[in-house]
Amino acid sequence: MSDTLLELDCLSVDYETSRGDLKALRDISFDVKKGEIVGIVGESGCGKSTLISSILRLTAPNTRFREGEIRFKGRNLLAASEKQMRDLRGADMSIVFQDPMQTHNPVLTIGRQMLDIQHRSRSPKAEKLARAARMLGALGIPDPEARLKQYPHEFSGGMRQRIAIAMALMSEPDLLIADEPTTALDATLEVQIIERLQELQREMNCAVLFISHHLGVIAELCDRVVVMYAGAVVESGEVREIFHNPKHPYTRRLIDCDPGHIKTRARVLPTIPGEVPDLAALPQGCVFRDRCTQAMPHCAAQVPPLSKLEEAHHAACWLNHGEVPA
Amino acid sequence: MADMTVELQKKTRSELGQILTGVARDPLGLMGLVIVGTIVFCAIFAIWIVPYDPVAMNIKDRLQGPSTSHLLGTDQLGRDTFSRVIMGGQVALKVALPAVFGAMAIGLTLGMIAGYGPRWLDNFLMLLFDTIRSFPTVMFALAVVALVGPSLQTVVLVVMATSIPTYGRVARTQTLTLQNSEFILAERSMGASMARILGVHMLPNIIGVLAVLAAMDIPTVIALEAGLSFLGLGVKPPTPSWGALLKDGYSLIRQTPWLVVGGGLPIIVATLGFTFLGESLRDVVDPKLRKQR
Amino acid sequence: MFFYAARRFGLALLILFVAVTVMFLMIRAVPGDPVQIMLGPRATPELQARLTAELALDQPIIKQLMIFYGNMLQGDLGIDVFSGRSVTTIVFQQLPHTLWLIFASITWSASLGIALGAYAAAHPNTAIDRAAAAVSVSFVAAPAFVVALLSLLIFAVHLQWFPAIGAGEGFWDRLNHLVLPAFAIGLSWVGYIARLVRASMLEVMGESHVRTARAFGLSERRIVLIYALRIAILPVVTVIGVGMGFLLSSAVFAEIVFARPGLGKLVIDSITTRNYPIVMGSVLISTGLFVISTALADLINAWLDPRARAAR
Numbered sequence: 001m002s003d004t005l006l007e008l009d010c011l012s013v014d015y016e017t018s019r020g021d022l023k024a025l026r027d028i029s030f031d032v033k034k035g036e037i038v039g040i041v042g043e044s045g046c047g048k049s050t051l052i053s054s055i056l057r058l059t060a061p062n063t064r065f066r067e068g069e070i071r072f073k074g075r076n077l078l079a080a081s082e083k084q085m086r087d088l089r090g091a092d093m094s095i096v097f098q099d100p101m102q103t104h105n106p107v108l109t110i111g112r113q114m115l116d117i118q119h120r121s122r123s124p125k126a127e128k129l130a131r132a133a134r135m136l137g138a139l140g141i142p143d144p145e146a147r148l149k150q151y152p153h154e155f156s157g158g159m160r161q162r163i164a165i166a167m168a169l170m171s172e173p174d175l176l177i178a179d180e181p182t183t184a185l186d187a188t189l190e191v192q193i194i195e196r197l198q199e200l201q202r203e204m205n206c207a208v209l210f211i212s213h214h215l216g217v218i219a220e221l222c223d224r225v226v227v228m229y230a231g232a233v234v235e236s237g238e239v240r241e242i243f244h245n246p247k248h249p250y251t252r253r254l255i256d257c258d259p260g261h262i263k264t265r266a267r268v269l270p271t272i273p274g275e276v277p278d279l280a281a282l283p284q285g286c287v288f289r290d291r292c293t294q295a296m297p298h299c300a301a302q303v304p305p306l307s308k309l310e311e312a313h314h315a316a317c318w319l320n321h322g323e324v325p326a
Numbered sequence: 327m328a329d330m331t332v333e334l335q336k337k338t339r340s341e342l343g344q345i346l347t348g349v350a351r352d353p354l355g356l357m358g359l360v361i362v363g364t365i366v367f368c369a370i371f372a373i374w375i376v377p378y379d380p381v382a383m384n385i386k387d388r389l390q391g392p393s394t395s396h397l398l399g400t401d402q403l404g405r406d407t408f409s410r411v412i413m414g415g416q417v418a419l420k421v422a423l424p425a426v427f428g429a430m431a432i433g434l435t436l437g438m439i440a441g442y443g444p445r446w447l448d449n450f451l452m453l454l455f456d457t458i459r460s461f462p463t464v465m466f467a468l469a470v471v472a473l474v475g476p477s478l479q480t481v482v483l484v485v486m487a488t489s490i491p492t493y494g495r496v497a498r499t500q501t502l503t504l505q506n507s508e509f510i511l512a513e514r515s516m517g518a519s520m521a522r523i524l525g526v527h528m529l530p531n532i533i534g535v536l537a538v539l540a541a542m543d544i545p546t547v548i549a550l551e552a553g554l555s556f557l558g559l560g561v562k563p564p565t566p567s568w569g570a571l572l573k574d575g576y577s578l579i580r581q582t583p584w585l586v587v588g589g590g591l592p593i594i595v596a597t598l599g600f601t602f603l604g605e606s607l608r609d610v611v612d613p614k615l616r617k618q619r
Numbered sequence: 620m621f622f623y624a625a626r627r628f629g630l631a632l633l634i635l636f637v638a639v640t641v642m643f644l645m646i647r648a649v650p651g652d653p654v655q656i657m658l659g660p661r662a663t664p665e666l667q668a669r670l671t672a673e674l675a676l677d678q679p680i681i682k683q684l685m686i687f688y689g690n691m692l693q694g695d696l697g698i699d700v701f702s703g704r705s706v707t708t709i710v711f712q713q714l715p716h717t718l719w720l721i722f723a724s725i726t727w728s729a730s731l732g733i734a735l736g737a738y739a740a741a742h743p744n745t746a747i748d749r750a751a752a753a754v755s756v757s758f759v760a761a762p763a764f765v766v767a768l769l770s771l772l773i774f775a776v777h778l779q780w781f782p783a784i785g786a787g788e789g790f791w792d793r794l795n796h797l798v799l800p801a802f803a804i805g806l807s808w809v810g811y812i813a814r815l816v817r818a819s820m821l822e823v824m825g826e827s828h829v830r831t832a833r834a835f836g837l838s839e840r841r842i843v844l845i846y847a848l849r850i851a852i853l854p855v856v857t858v859i860g861v862g863m864g865f866l867l868s869s870a871v872f873a874e875i876v877f878a879r880p881g882l883g884k885l886v887i888d889s890i891t892t893r894n895y896p897i898v899m900g901s902v903l904i905s906t907g908l909f910v911i912s913t914a915l916a917d918l919i920n921a922w923l924d925p926r927a928r929a930a931r
Contacts, residue, residue, distance in 0.1 A: 058833055090835030097834075102827035105846050107924050117835040151925040167835070354756070457637040460910050461902070464868035465886070469902040472890050473646065549762035553872055556764060557887055572768055576876065579768075579776055586772050590765045597760040605756070 004071075005207050006032040006055070006175055011068035013054055021064070022279045024050040026232045028068070029306065032175065037201065037208040039222035039239070041215065041254065045276050047231040048211045052177050055209075056095060057085045072175070090117055093175040094168040099184055100161035104152040110163055111148030117167055135166040139196055158189040165193070169200055176201070177209045182217065190214075194221060215258040219243055224312070227251050230276050230287040233306055237313035247315035249292050286318070294319060348610035355606025361599025369416040376409035381564045392584060399584040407588040410566035415592065417567045421478060422547040425485035426540045432486070433493025434536060438524055440494065441501025448498070455491035463488045467554060476559045485547050492543070493536055500532045534611045542604035545597035552593050568593050623921055631914040636688075638906050642899070643687050647680070666700060696903060697896035706900035709885070714904065716786060716881035720804070720873065721866045723797050725859055728805030729812055733852060736816025740851075741843055743821065752817075755810030764872030767803035771876055774799055784878035800873040804866065812855055820851040853924055860916020863909045 008028050015022040025047045032038045040048055053059045055070055057077065070077040072093070077085065097103045105113055114132035121128060129148060136144035139162040152160060161181060168176055178197070182190040194217055201208055212218055218225055218239070225242045227235040227250065235248040246252045253272045274291035277283055283290070285300040292299070298318055306316040349355035368375055392399050399407050440451040467484040474480055504510055504527075513523055548568075554560035555569025556576070563570060568589045575585030654670050678686075690696070696706040735755075739748040775783035787796035823829065824847055832842045871883030878884075882901055889897040921927045 056834060058830060086836045086838070088836070089833070090837075095834045097827060097831060099827060103831050105828045105832065105850075106926055107849050108846070116832075116837060116841075119837065119841075153926050164831075453633070453637060457634050457641060460634050460638055460864075460906055460913070462864035462867040462905050462909055464871050465902045465905045468871075468886055468890060469642075469898060470645070472893075472895055472898045545760065545762075549765070553762070553764050553868075556872070557875065559890065572765070576768060579772055583772055583777075586768050590769050593765050594761055597762060598757060601756065601760045 003034050004031050005034045005036075005073065006209070007069075007071040008055075009069045009071065011054070011070060012066040013050055013059075014064045014066055015050075015060070016062045016064055017280070020280050023282060024231050024279060025054070027306075028228075028233055030226045030233060030236055032207050032209055034174070035205040035207055036224065037210055037222045039218035039225045040209065040211045040228060041213060041218055041225060042228035043213065043276065045230075046228045048228060049179070050231075051228075052095065052179055052209070052211065055177065056089055056093065057082075058089075090173075091120060091171050092173055093177065094171060094173045095177040095179065096161070096164045096168045096181045098180040100157050100164055100181075101184070103164050104160060106152055109149055109151055110155075114148065114163075114167055114170065117170065120171075131170065132166075135170050136163065138200060139163070139166045140192070141166075158185050158193065161185060161193060162196070165197060165200075169204065169206070172204050173206055175207045175209065177211070179211045180213070183212070183214070190217065197221075215243075215255060227254070230282075231279055232287060233314075233316065234288065235313075235315040235317075236306075237310070237315075241310070241313045245313075247309055247313065247320055248288075248317045249294050249319070250288050251315075286316075345607065345610050349603065349606045352606045352609070354602045355610075358599050358602030358604070358606055361595060362603050365415050365596055365599065366419070368412050369419045372412050372416045376412050377406060380405060380409040380413040380566045399582065399588070405564075405566075407571070407584060410571055411568070411588050411592050413566040414568040414571060414589075415596070417478075417561060417565060418548045418551060418596065421481050421485070421551040421561075422544045425482045425547050426489070426543050428482070429486045429489040429543075430493050430536050430540050433490045434497045434529075434532065436490065437494040437497025438501050438528065438532070441498040441505065442520065442524060442528075451494065452498075455494050458488060459491045461488065463550065464553065467550065468559065471554070471559045476554070476562065478561050478565075481551050481554055481560055485550060489543055489547075493539060496535060496539060497532050500535060501528055504528050504531055538604060538608045538611050541600060541607055544604075545600040548596055548600075549593060552589075624918055627914050627917050627921075631910045635907055635910050638910070639688065639691055639903065640684065642903060643684055646899075663700075666698065666703075670697075691903075696900035699897060700894045701892075706896050709897060710882070710900050710904050713880060713882050713885045716879065717867070717870050717874070717883065720797065720800055720870050720879070720881065721863075723801040724804035724869070725808065725866060727801060728808035729855065729859065732809045732812025733816050733848075733855065735809070735813040737820055737843065737848055737851070739813065739817045740820030740824065748817075751813060755813050758810035759807050759814075761807055763804050763807065763869035764876060766806050767800065767873050767876040770799050770803055786879045796877075796879070800870075800877045800879060803876075804869040804873050808862075812858070815854055815858060816851055819854055820847060823847045823850045849923065853920055856916050856919050856923070860913045860919075863912035867905050867909065 008030055011025055011028040012023070013025040015024050028047075028051065030038070040051070042048055050059075050063075054063070054065070055072075055077070057080075065078050068078075072088070077088075080088075104110065108116075111129060111132060114135070115125065115128050118128045118131070123131075133144040133148060136147065141147060141159060141162055147155075152163075155163065161184075165178075165181065168178075181197075182193055185193065197208075198221060208221075210218065210222055222239050224237065225239050226233055227242070227248065229250050235242065235246065235251045242251060243255065246255060250272075257271060272291055277287055277290065283300075285298075285302055286292070286295070286304050289295045289299045296318060302318075304316045304318045304321075306314050307320070308314050309320055349359060436451055440448045463484075466488055467481070470484050471480055501524075510523060510527055513527060551560055552567065552569035552572065555567040556572045557569075558573060560569055561567045571585055571589030575582075575587075575589055579586060654667050694707050696710070698704070699706055699709055702709075735751050739751045742748055771783060774780045781799050782796050785796060787793040824843075829842060829847055832846050833839075837846070867882070870881065871886065873879070874881040874883035875887055882905060886898055886901045889895070889901070917927075
């Protein structure tokens with residue numbers, strides 16, 4: 001599979017805390033192919049943030065990689081040195097963070113910051129600035145040359161997120177990680193920015209790992225989807241399959257709860273009752289069991305494996321196993 | 327209502343216990359408690375501790391080094407330095423405590439008025455505070471001393487005047503924050519009087535923060551008193567003050583080092599003790615304050 | 620930026636105006652003949668007569684206050700009782716000595732403090748960090764004049780490494796004379812600034828924009844020294860500006876202890892000789908200095924931090 005760009009293979013990550021190890025990620029496996037957009041969905045606390053910081057190795061000091069590999073272009077990143085990781089960051093892979101209001105340095109101009117991130121390029125300063133302005137223009141920021149001289153606080157949230165995307169795409173990375181890039185913005189802005197991102201992605205043919213809890217955006221944008229729950233992948237597959245034929249009860253509830261999918265005017269927005277289990281003291285068996293309406297006795301006994309249901313559709317639920325082993 | 331008062335008192339008492347345990351648990355805080363406790367103890371029982379009359383001259387024994395009969399030696403008039411150090415602690419606290427608590431009381435009142443009262447009064451008080459703060463303390467003290475002459479009372483007054491704004495500002499900020507808190511809004515909607523709101527509800531919440539400030543202010547005051555006495559503009563001789571010791575020591579620095587050491591060390595130790603105690607108190611009472619300083 | 624600066628200096632002027640008023644009222648609050656109080660007992664009858672005429676004591680107090688302001692605006696702070704020279708001239712002759720001392724003190728202590736604080740924040744909870752914290756607290760506690768006396772005793776009288784008194788002649792000699800007083804004044808600032816920088820640095824290093832800088836592969840050096848430190852030293856600027864009062868006070872003592880010329884020496888000498896116009900003039904000038912330095916600190920902050928410019 002030479003067209004695979006990023007591959008996570010049975011990745012398990014813990015946080016060492018005073019009350020024991022927090023099992024933040026367990027046995028995560030999925031891949032991202034060149035030029036593909038993969039969405040990751042899940043509630044807050046499902047391990048999405050740990051996942052992306054692990055890929056970039058921007059992890060907290062108490063993070064422990066217990067098992068598995070993260071392969072980028074065939075190379076295991078967990079074996080790479082800090083220096084090698086730094087060479088990848090902002091060059092081969094870059095990231096757009098969630099909160100556009102906090103993502104830029106408040107005391108440096110946007111131009112200075114866009115100049116600084118081109119630290120690997122040997123082009124003259126004027127050329128770098130021109131390139132920065134071109135990128136801002138491509139993201140739909142009017143009068144980019146003048147705006148390079150401005151400070152972050154002089155831009156609106158939507159503008160700042162466009163700048164963040166422009167910065168992330170400036171090195172024409174092979175992989176762009178977008179961590180809920182539009183959550184902090186209102187709906188119209190969200191659509192505009194997503195469309196721009198899609199156009200540029202096609203132009204540059206870079207792969208995107210798009211993290212969101214907004215199912216509508218995922219359905220619109222992504223080729224494939226990975227559904228995460230409490231630090232594990234519960235279902236993954238092509239976007240059409242997942243949305244039209246979900247095979248895990250959690251995915252089904254997630255789709256039911258999405259405001260975009262509720263057609264009748266409900267008095268109360270449906271929610272999934274119960275809470276995400278404590279990652280420091282995981283229950284035996286399936287992690288979703290306590291909140292699942294279809295739980296069976298066997299779900300408490302054994303963790304369901306992520307098994308292949310169709311060519312491009314995996315799910316981890318005993319319901320798909322016809323005969324449950326006793 | 328009576329129940330509530332009892333409840334409140336119980337709460338504050340157990341809180342005080344909690345604060346003290348918290349301070350004692352922190353190594354630096356414990357050290358501060360011990361140092362401050364020792365200084366206060368020595369100041370209270372000074373007359374029984376001192377081996378000699380701190381102002382009694384004995385020309386025969388002048389300028390001696392440390393010995394078993396004179397622990398820290400004697401000065402140019404043959405007075406026992408150790409006795410003068412112990413009595414000096416009493417003088418330092420006599421200046422520092424009334425000055426700090428006076429400033430705290432006045433600052434608290436003015437600050438609460440500024441925070442609670444009309445806008446124009448707030449602006450006026452703030453401008454006044456800013457102005458007083460803009461006199462460099464020592465310069466201001468020198469001007470006052472020049473005008474009315476040196477004395478213990480002058481020092482107390484000057485210190486009070488210059489530190490009122492600090493307490494006032496903090497009290498004002500706290501009042502403004504509390505004013506919009508839910509329980510004050512609830513009291514107001516039930517028609518509680520201004521005096522009741524300020525006295526019963528706000529005061530207990532503000533006083534903790536101010537007490538921390540006061541603990542950290544005491545060393546500054548002690549240093550200022552010693553400094554003015556060193557310049558010969560503080561307490562009058564022959565009153566034993568750490569500053570006066572330093573003044574004598576400075577003029578005799580080539581003859582004997584013991585006067586400078588005897589006057590300087592207690593100031594440093596006292597400052598350390600009160601600073602440790604104050605910082606530890608701050609961390610226990612209100613960890614948020616850490617950032618503000 | 621221009622409007623911000625104008626407003627800030629407007630406020631400084633207002634404070635100075637109120638300060639002058641307070642000063643005037645203070646002199647008046649002391650019972651006795653104001654001319655006697657302002658000039659002290661050593662003044663000649665001619666001088667007393669001249670001041671009586673100038674102050675217009677027979678006029679209502681508001682009129683007197685106006686005359687007082689008028690004199691201030693013209694830079695007239697009165698006349699030296701002994702020499703008859705203008706107080707403004709005398710004070711401004713001594714001021715540079717004090718300013719150099721303050722400048723030297725704050726320069727060495729702020730540089731060391733910032734370096735220590737940044738280092739401690741970059742290596743939190745290591746042995747060096749803890750040692751720096753302990754030393755900082757102890758240094759913060761030491762009043763400048765006590766440090767001055769003890770360092771005079773140790774380094775000048777006993778070890779004789781540095782000269783004990785005076786300001787020296789020529790560049791190197793002056794520098795040599797500056798070492799001990801600047802050490803005494805700056806010592807408590809090192810710990811204070813180190814603690815401040817450490818705290819704000821730790822806070823800044825946890826902010827999202829630092830993570831962004833890391834995500835673009837910027838070197839840790841660049842992130843710490845340019846992206847984070849620039850924000851973390853903002854409170855230091857304010858603290859130094861507001862600390863001008865403390866610095867002046869410390870300088871007074873250091874000048875006395877090391878028998879250096881300067882504002883402090885001038886004031887103390889004038890108090891002993893009861894030359895009151897010089898005392899009052901010096902106090903007003905140093906107040907002005909303090910007000911200007913806080914305003915300057917705010918302006919530098921606004922220049923370093925674009926957010927502060929916009930907020931006000």
